[in-house]
Structure formats: structure tokens, C-alpha cells
Amino acid sequence: MASILPASNISMRPDKNTYGGKRFVHVKNPYLETMDEDILYHLDLGTKTHNLPAMFGDVKFVCVGGSPKRMKAFALLMHKELGLAEGGEDVEDICAGTDRYCMFKTGPVLSISHGMGVPSISIMLHELIKLLRHARCCDVTIIRIGTSGGIGIAPGSVVITDTAVDSFFRPRFEQVILDNIVTRSTELDKELVEELFTCSKNIPNFQTLIGHTMCTYDFYEGQGRLDGALCSFSREHKLDYLKRAYKAGVRNIEMESTVFAAMCGLCGLKAAVVCVTLLDRLDCDQINLSHDVLVEYQQRPQLLISNFIKKKLGLCDQIS
Numbered sequence: 213m214a215s216i217l218p219a220s221n222i223s224m225r226p227d228k229n230t231y232g233g234k235r236f237v238h239v240k241n242p243y244l245e246t247m248d249e250d251i252l253y254h255l256d257l258g259t260k261t262h263n264l265p266a267m268f269g270d271v272k273f274v275c276v277g278g279s280p281k282r283m284k285a286f287a288l289l290m291h292k293e294l295g296l297a298e299g300g301e302d303v304e305d306i307c308a309g310t311d312r313y314c315m316f317k318t319g320p321v322l323s324i325s326h327g328m329g330v331p332s333i334s335i336m337l338h339e340l341i342k343l344l345r346h347a348r349c350c351d352v353t354i355i356r357i358g359t360s361g362g363i364g365i366a367p368g369s370v371v372i373t374d375t376a377v378d379s380f381f382r383p384r385f386e387q388v389i390l391d392n393i394v395t396r397s398t399e400l401d402k403e404l405v406e407e408l409f410t411c412s413k414n415i416p417n418f419q420t421l422i423g424h425t426m427c428t429y430d431f432y433e434g435q436g437r438l439d440g441a442l443c444s445f446s447r448e449h450k451l452d453y454l455k456r457a458y459k460a461g462v463r464n465i466e467m468e469s470t471v472f473a474a475m476c477g478l479c480g481l482k483a484a485v486v487c488v489t490l491l492d493r494l495d496c497d498q499i500n501l502s503h504d505v506l507v508e509y510q511q512r513p514q515l516l517i518s519n520f521i522k523k524k525l526g527l528c529d530q531i532s
């Protein structure tokens with residue numbers, strides 16, 4: 213039997229999870245308390261094998277993105293920007309014992325890959341959130357730095373998500389739990405959106421805007437592409453759908469934002485989604501950017517977030 217809760221059911225959200233002015237990470241699972249050991253299987257970490265508070269207790273910023281190479285590049289960028297001394301050429305993959313995800317730590321910044329799509333990021337988030345809890349981290353901000361398809365905006369634009377919506381343009385994430393559908397809010401932190409937008413004004417090299425982000429379960433049919441192995445709709449239907457999405461406030465499409473917003477919100481993490489657009493879906497479906505342009509576009513959210521982190525750490529407010 214399906215039980216559908218309204219998307220606006222904010223009662224699922226912790227009102228406050230602060231103690232002595234600190235914002236701690238929530239886990240909402242009574243069984244965790246009863247476990248003698250917690251093995252974070254896909255991260256190749258565990259509570260008995262690793263001293264998680266010593267390894268991760270100082271983490272304040274977590275940046276996640278689909279690609280391992282991008283997240284390593286971001287870790288190297290943060291290493292340079294934070295002026296850290298050792299190992300500038302390379303950073304160690306903390307999850308090297310598994311090839312599911314990669315993880316790098318540079319000072320208070322954790323950089324983790326999550327693969328493509330809702331199931332992949334959701335597994336990573338379960339284990340990451342438990343990791344932050346075991347490590348007793350507080351006041352953590354988590355940001356997804358991704359790529360996306362734009363709607364009605366120039367390729368290379370960076371979109372800061374105000375609301376993550378599903379394929380029906382609803383601000384909700386539906387999780388199947390046993391044989392129920394549980395609907396969760398995809399609200400993101402408004403203050404963080406504004407802070408990031410303010411920060412973007414210091415970076416004139418590219419356009420940054422705030423808009424809704426649509427999260428789909430598929431790259432091809434799920435995003436209305438005409439170039440997949442299967443396609444059962446017309447070009448007119450595709451364009452009608454994308455134009456309705458635009459009218460509903462959607463400016464870009466990707467594949468993780470709703471579950472990311474829902475899980476981080478429930479667990480007391482300040483969360484944001486910042487994605488560069490690789491194409492305008494009103495114009496085309498195929499991504500035909502050269503390698504160099506693709507790399508430069510992917511650096512745009514990284515540049516914005518590294519500036520934001522440095523500003524928050526009081527390190528600087530200038531453009532790099």
C-alpha cells in the first residue's frame with residue numbers, strides 16, 4: 213500500500229539540532245545505537261578499524277560530485293587555495309580500498325565522488341552522514357558541484373539551485389521503503405543560496421544564476437532526449453515538456469539533487485547544489501564540447517565553491 217505524505221511535510225525535518233550553538237549531524241535510526249561496530253562498506257571505513265573522530269572530526273565542508281577525477285581536481289585546488297604545505301602534487305584517496313567512490317581530505321574540506329544517479333549518491337550519503345556523525349562533526353556545509361543540462365540559458369552558466377524538483381516539477385523526493393512510497397521535502401538552505409550567489413558576483417568570468425533544478429532518474433528518456441537507444445515521443449513533445457519545465461522555474465536538469473536535498477535536510481546538514489550547464493536542451497541533446505571546454509566548464513562550480521569556502525574560513529575574499 214502506498215502512503216504519500218505531502219511534500220511540504222516539514223515535521224520530518226529537525227527543527228533545531230543545535231547544542232551549545234553547534235549544529236550536529238543527525239542520524240535518524242535507533243538501530244545504529246545498538247550496533248557494536250558500523251562498517252561503512254562502500255567507503256572502506258569502519259568504527260573499529262578507523263579512528264573516525266581523529267580522521268574527520270575537523271571537517272566543516274563536504275563537496276560531492278559524480279566524477280572521481282573532478283573530485284580529485286577539487287581537492288588539489290583546495291589544497292592550493294588553503295595554502296596547505298604537504299603533498300601539493302597529489303592527495304591520498306582515503307577510500308582507495310574500494311573502487312566505488314573516492315574521497316580526499318584537505319584541511320577542513322572533504323571531497324567525495326558519488327557516481328551517477330539517485331541510487332549511487334544515496335548509498336554514498338547514508339555512509340557519509342554516518343561517518344560525519346561517528347566523527348562528531350558539527351556545523352558542516354555540504355555542496356554538490358555537478359554538471360547539468362540547461363534550459364533556456366547559455367551553456368557554461370552556473371546554476372545555484374533554490375529548489376530541487378522531480379520530473380513533474382514538484383519539490384519532493386519519493387523513496388520506496390519496503391512497499392511504501394515515502395515522500396520527502398527537497399527544501400534547500402535559502403541563506404546558503406544567497407551567500408553563494410553573493411560570492412558569485414566576485415567571479416565575472418561566467419554567468420551564475422539561481423533557479424529550480426530538475427532531478428531525473430535517467431539521462432536519455434528521463435530528460436526528454438531524442439538520441440537514446442529508446443525514444444517514444446516526438447520532438448514537439450520534448451520541446452513542449454522542456455518549455456513547461458522552464459515556465460515552472462526549472463533552469464537545469466541533473467540526476468541527484470532531490471535525494472541529496474532530502475537526505476541532507478533530514479540529517480541537519482546545510483546543503484546546496486551548484487551545477488554548470490553543458491548545453492541548452494532547447495537547442496540540442498548531444499554534448500559536443502571539446503575536452504578542454506568541458507574541463508573548464510567543470511572548473512566553474514569549483515572556483516565558486518573554493519572562493520566561498522575561503523571566505524567562510526576568513527582566508528580571503530578575492531578572486532583567484
Ligand SMILES: O=P(O)(O)O[C@H]1O[C@H](CO)[C@@H](O)[C@H]1O
Pocket residue numbers: 277278279327328329357358359360431466467468
Ligand atoms: O556531473 P555529475 O556530478 O555526475 O552530474 C550529472 O552528470 C551525470 C550525467 O552525465 C549525472 O550524474 C548528472 O547528475
Ligand SMILES: O=c1cc[nH]c(=O)[nH]1
Pocket residue numbers: 359360361362431435465466467490
Ligand atoms: O544534459 C545533461 C548534462 C549533464 N548531466 C545531466 O544530467 N544532463
